[in-house]
Amino acid sequence: MPTTVEIPKERWTGAIREVTLGATSAQGGSRSRTVTVGGETTLPFLHFEGSIPHAPVIGVEIQDLYPADWSPVLLEAWGDAAREPASWARKAEEFGADLLMLRLRGADASGKKTSAAQAAVTVKAVLAATGLPLIVRGPGQAEADNELLVAAAEAAPGERMALGLCEDKNYRTIVAAALAHGQLVVSSSPIDVNLAKQLNILISDMRMPLDRVLMDPTTGALGYGLEYTYSVMERLRIAALTGDGMTQQPMICFVGEESWRQKESRTAKGVPPQWGEIGKRGVTWEIVTATALLESGADIVVLRHPHTIGVVRDTISRLMAH
Secondary structure (H helix, E strand, O other), X not given: OOOOOOOOOOOOOOOOOOEXXXXXXXXXXXXXXXXXXXXXXXXXXXXXXXXXXXXXXXXXXXEOOOOOOOOHHHHHHHHHHHHOHHHHHHHHHHOOOOEEEEEOOOEOOOOOEOOHHHHHHHHHHHHHHOOOOEEEEOOOOHHHHHHHHHHHHHHOOOOOOEEEEEOOOOHHHHHHHHHHHOOEEEEEOOOOHHHHHHHHHHHHXXXXXXXXXXXXXXXXXXXXXXXXXXXXXXXXXXXHHOOOHHHOOOEEEOHHHHHOOOHHHHOOOOOOHHHOOHHHHHHHHHHHHHHHHHHOOEEXXXXXXXXXXXXXXXXXHHHHOO
């Protein structure tokens, strides 16, 4: 007689918060659709243990200025679309993005700084070019982030854009702007469970509803701390599912940025022949990094290469099938 084996199941008591990006006209915005992430009551893709109401989604990074410092593989893939953010946004939507992440570089190639007015114009242009929800990131310096992200929030009230990155040194200004103009925020901490939790507490103390907060645990690419990132994200998700309310935020990972800045994705000459062709190698680096982070709990992966979008989409579909 066949033997029945009962699969042991964890009994989780917590759940990940649902966070909705974007707002339609009926909701006070202009998006053609919204994107909701979170809601899980189990670890990634363990459908037999709990509910995963929303599949992970794919964001695509675009920039306000031509990214001449990007890998030639990426620039070739996007072509002239990368020279104008509205065109780039439309192209990303055609390739299958669920949402967009607009990176405000803060300065052009000559070093001329981006003004708050220029940031506002770019945000409006991208919103006009596509109906997808939008994430807006600053250049990564606290003073510039504050100036540009406040302008972005003011330029599109009620759109439920996610503004980031909120870090311990600059979260107050960004959170205040998000509260005033109906936006969300992205909290970011350096690969540490306690620091991630503490920043969420600080943001919550400013009366920001936690269903308007995404969490960036900071991620490493394949070969550059990916296993440590995986461990920290796994610990965050386990803490959330065991009832820790300040770790129950959906996680966003900026996969493209991390993957394409590594030498394996950028260097074509002077490398061992076993590394293979640079174009395939860079795309593979991004795909493997994205897949690992999805398995560790990422609800949003932000990618750069058009080909990666389709491969990661297929991976998500397969992992969600049960």
